[in-house]
Amino acid sequence: MGALATRRALSDAGVQWSDIQFAFGGSLAPILPDHDNAPMADTLVNSLGLTGVPFVNVANGCATAGSAVALAANAIESGACDISLAVGFDKHPRGHFAAGAGMAGIDPWFGEQGFMVTTQFFAMKLQRYMHDFGITSEILAKVAAKNFRNGAMNPNAWRRNPFSEEEILASPMVNEPLTQYMFCSPDEGAAAVVLCRSDMARRFTDRPVFVRSACLRTRRYGTFEVYSPSLSVNRTPSPVVDAAAAAFESAGVSPGDVDVAQLQDSEAGAELMHMAETGLCADGEQEDMVRAGETEISGRLPINTDGGLIANGEPIGASGMRQFYEITLQLRGQAGERQVPNSPRVGFTQVYGAPGVGACAVLTT
Amino acid sequence: MEPRSLSRIGTVWTWTTQDFRPKLPYRGEGTDADFEPFVLGYVELDDEVRVESRLLVDRHDIHIGMRVELAIVPLYENDAGEEVVTFAFAATN
Numbered sequence: 001m002g003a004l005a006t007r008r009a010l011s012d013a014g015v016q017w018s019d020i021q022f023a024f025g026g027s028l029a030p031i032l033p034d035h036d037n038a039p040m041a042d043t044l045v046n047s048l049g050l051t052g053v054p055f056v057n058v059a060n061g062c063a064t065a066g067s068a069v070a071l072a073a074n075a076i077e078s079g080a081c082d083i084s085l086a087v088g089f090d091k092h093p094r095g096h097f098a099a100g101a102g103m104a105g106i107d108p109w110f111g112e113q114g115f116m117v118t119t120q121f122f123a124m125k126l127q128r129y130m131h132d133f134g135i136t137s138e139i140l141a142k143v144a145a146k147n148f149r150n151g152a153m154n155p156n157a158w159r160r161n162p163f164s165e166e167e168i169l170a171s172p173m174v175n176e177p178l179t180q181y182m183f184c185s186p187d188e189g190a191a192a193v194v195l196c197r198s199d200m201a202r203r204f205t206d207r208p209v210f211v212r213s214a215c216l217r218t219r220r221y222g223t224f225e226v227y228s229p230s231l232s233v234n235r236t237p238s239p240v241v242d243a244a245a246a247a248f249e250s251a252g253v254s255p256g257d258v259d260v261a262q263l264q265d266s267e268a269g270a271e272l273m274h275m276a277e278t279g280l281c282a283d284g285e286q287e288d289m290v291r292a293g294e295t296e297i298s299g300r301l302p303i304n305t306d307g308g309l310i311a312n313g314e315p316i317g318a319s320g321m322r323q324f325y326e327i328t329l330q331l332r333g334q335a336g337e338r339q340v341p342n343s344p345r346v347g348f349t350q351v352y353g354a355p356g357v358g359a360c361a362v363l364t365t
Numbered sequence: 366m367e368p369r370s371l372s373r374i375g376t377v378w379t380w381t382t383q384d385f386r387p388k389l390p391y392r393g394e395g396t397d398a399d400f401e402p403f404v405l406g407y408v409e410l411d412d413e414v415r416v417e418s419r420l421l422v423d424r425h426d427i428h429i430g431m432r433v434e435l436a437i438v439p440l441y442e443n444d445a446g447e448e449v450v451t452f453a454f455a456a457t458n
Contacts, residue, residue, distance in 0.1 A: 098388040111390035123381035131429045175381040231415040
């Protein structure tokens with residue numbers, strides 16, 4: 001599937017695999033348990049052609065794809081190449097991501113007592129956020145229902161059946177306050193992005209989409225991250241806050257300029273919290289925004305127009321790459337049924353991953 | 366670094382429930398079929414640190430700000446037949 005996505009991206013860009021001068025491949029499966037000897041991303045060259053291209057494997061938690069795109073953009077910016085590729089793919093078994101505590105630098109006791117479970121972290125971060133900022137479970141169901149609805153209009157989505165808010169709230173509890181249909185699920189997928197020097201772009205297309213910035217940050221002391229045996233009482237902002245601020249500053253764009261955004265909705269509450277962490281709204285504003293339909297495709301700030309992780313699942317290496325694909329379609333006006341009206345010009349992407357990585361990007365026409 | 370004793374009493378800073386049996390490396394007793402959901406969260410100890418822990422509190426009673434106290438509970442039996450225990454927090458009386 002990674003090779004298929006790469007071939008489609010090459011074809012869309014009007015270049016050959018032999019034109020790629022630097023490649024970054026994101027896949028987490030090779031370092032996860034119960035993945036049956038999954039191949040490293042660079043084995044793709046066996047399918048695509050042994051051109052000798054420098055190819056770097058990227059594994060950066062759920063921020064793997066965002067990291068691969070940032071690296072592919074940096075390779076061009078540094079002058080190392082004119083055309084680069086970022087590709088991501090993964091295939092995961094059913095159920096939550098299993099990981100040994102050692103992978104997170106923690107002693108075995110932590111996993112033995114059942115704490116190496118990412119969904120617990122999402123639920124606990126959200127529980128505190130709801131307490132501090134007055135978000136209700138009803139709003140979580142509205143976010144999930146929106147993403148399923150958007151996914152139903154996306155031929156590439158994995159879950160294409162819309163669910164009502166009632167069905168979402170009534171689905172089995174996974175980690176309070178989050179029910180089964182408020183969560184994304186690990187699955188299979190692939191996506192690829194071809195980048196070139198901005199002054200070359202019009203050679204390949206009359207509708208280029210520009211990567212204005214692609215920034216990556218890791219956690220600072222005091223943040224609340226997945227897989228944390230303990231936390232500081234003096235909480236500091238998430239790495240997503242830092243990555244988003246850097247991405248906006250580097251792009252010379254403000255959050256208020258964003259016309260369409262794809263955010264990491266590992267679960268419905270993550271979309272809400274990431275809205276504030278990226279600066280797209282203030283803490284606590286989400287309840288009114290969602291009730292007013294502002295994050296719908298027809299709203300003021302459409303979010304996860306392709307259905308997000310909730311409808312597309314999370315093939316880790318591909319997940320953030322899918323965000324670039326969707327923003328590109330939206331900025332080109334090629335998103336079909338789910339096209340954001342009035343010709344969006346500024347797009348934004350954001351991923352968050354273990355053990356505390358945020359990656360954000362600003363794209364424009 | 367040096368060891369430091371923390372308070373045995375704290376307050377719940379956040380919490381959730383674990384409603385399905387975690388995959389390996391979880392070593393709690395039982396199987397998927399007879400898994401007993403548990404409550405967990407972060408307990409703030411004397412404004413010093415927040416510690417992730419099991420919470421021996423009913424899901425209908427648990428809330429942020431609740432006072433809890435250290436407890437030691439069995440987790441599993443190791444290959445040598447010894448009981449392995451872990452820390453948890455229970456509601457204060």
